[in-house]
Amino acid sequence: MRAPSPLEVSSASSSPFLFSQPQIPPRLRYAVLGAGFAGLSVAYNLLKQSPKDSNLRIDVFDEVGIGGGASGVSGGLLHPYSPKAKLLWRAAECWDEALRLLNVAEAAVPDAAAIVRRRGILRPALSMKNMMVLKDNAHNGLAGCRIETIDEDAAQNLVPGICSPFNTCFYMPQAVNVHPQRYLEALFLACQTLVKELCASGLGVKELHLHKVSIQKLLELEGEYEAVIVCLGAKADLLPELSGRLPLRTCRGVVAHLQLPDNMGGEYPGFGPSILSDAWLAVQGPRSLYMGSTWEWKSRNSSPNVSADEAAEALKELLPKACRIYPVVRDWTFIGARAGLRAMPPLTPHGSLPLLGCVNNIIGLNQTCKYWLFGGLGSRGLLFHGWLGKLMAQAVLSCNEDLIPYELTSWKRTKQ
Numbered sequence: 001m002r003a004p005s006p007l008e009v010s011s012a013s014s015s016p017f018l019f020s021q022p023q024i025p026p027r028l029r030y031a032v033l034g035a036g037f038a039g040l041s042v043a044y045n046l047l048k049q050s051p052k053d054s055n056l057r058i059d060v061f062d063e064v065g066i067g068g069g070a071s072g073v074s075g076g077l078l079h080p081y082s083p084k085a086k087l088l089w090r091a092a093e094c095w096d097e098a099l100r101l102l103n104v105a106e107a108a109v110p111d112a113a114a115i116v117r118r119r120g121i122l123r124p125a126l127s128m129k130n131m132m133v134l135k136d137n138a139h140n141g142l143a144g145c146r147i148e149t150i151d152e153d154a155a156q157n158l159v160p161g162i163c164s165p166f167n168t169c170f171y172m173p174q175a176v177n178v179h180p181q182r183y184l185e186a187l188f189l190a191c192q193t194l195v196k197e198l199c200a201s202g203l204g205v206k207e208l209h210l211h212k213v214s215i216q217k218l219l220e221l222e223g224e225y226e227a228v229i230v231c232l233g234a235k236a237d238l239l240p241e242l243s244g245r246l247p248l249r250t251c252r253g254v255v256a257h258l259q260l261p262d263n264m265g266g267e268y269p270g271f272g273p274s275i276l277s278d279a280w281l282a283v284q285g286p287r288s289l290y291m292g293s294t295w296e297w298k299s300r301n302s303s304p305n306v307s308a309d310e311a312a313e314a315l316k317e318l319l320p321k322a323c324r325i326y327p328v329v330r331d332w333t334f335i336g337a338r339a340g341l342r343a344m345p346p347l348t349p350h351g352s353l354p355l356l357g358c359v360n361n362i363i364g365l366n367q368t369c370k371y372w373l374f375g376g377l378g379s380r381g382l383l384f385h386g387w388l389g390k391l392m393a394q395a396v397l398s399c400n401e402d403l404i405p406y407e408l409t410s411w412k413r414t415k416q
Helices: 006-012 037-049 091-107 128-138 152-158 180-200 233-238 308-325 327-331 381-398 406-413
Strands: 014-019 028-033 056-061 121-124 148-150 169-172 176-178 206-211 227-230 249-259 280-285 288-292 333-344 355-358 370-375
Touching: 028 037, 037 056, 037 091, 037 180, 037 206, 037 370, 037 381, 091 176, 091 180, 091 381, 121 152, 128 148, 152 169, 176 280, 180 206, 227 381, 233 333, 233 370, 249 308, 288 308, 308 327, 308 333, 355 381, 355 406, 370 381
Parallel strands: 028 056, 028 227, 056 206, 227 370
Antiparallel strands: 014 206, 121 169, 148 169, 249 288, 249 333, 280 288, 355 370
């Protein structure tokens, strides 16, 4: 008796979105493993870029669901710069595509304001050396996300109570703060809406399914799909076909949720930017913010749940750093914490870049479909996911890895 396939096992827990005539089988079938930044960007771009007259089915597998991994608990501070204010690799393309996908997600929901907070980001200089490096690099920013050097008085006008130890802050007025979980849910809704629109054209059958199922090994999917795209972050290393073969490090980060007590004044200003420092403050509203993040290297704990002891240690580490630049945060109340396990890529001459490419040669078996990896987004998944998801979709649809920039596939040619 044959074992049931993952699709059969997941039928009771899947969320189908089907607009088709059942008697017409889809010609193209793709599996996307992971429903975080990478996975949903790939799914959206596969739908968007596939031939309009094609019959297409996309199955998204995630054992937790939308945003169940590190993406859903990220800080959501979106800008194209390193901590030294240097532009990151291919920053313009990444910035533009990230904003494009944000707009797509916002258009799919009635309350777009709950997804993106457009108030900029402020970074105080914490040392003389830090100030000089930031000043030197700030002149070479993107026009679409410029960096302004302001003094403490100007910073106080933006965020009353902020402390600037060296009377200098670096303000990115066009940077944004994204609520990651709401964004991912809206992006999946945008995928569903796109399926409706494409099917309404009458040119081809389109299907999109979400399966809350854990894929234990890639060979479970062999023969089911034209391609399987692995977007599992740190969990990619749990697949036996890839275990120990990816140059990724893991790092667990705890993010604390703070609220201003109801009986206290001093709300965070509605126009106030979020704050980048040794501990960042991602503002969610006048009385709510997230503070992060810790860095526990080599952790294998991917649970989003945080114990009381782990939360206490995180607050002990983060709160003094946050109070140094926003002292009044000590009056805010801790109401909970979540954690994510980041997949951190190796350092290259171009910085820490995600890992993309076809991994059939790594798996080393005779496959009837192509297996692809989109991983190692590290702490910059929100910036990278839009453009790289678009490139990955193009490569998958054309079966051509050469469409992916060499810098993102060179890891396969480096001896591990």
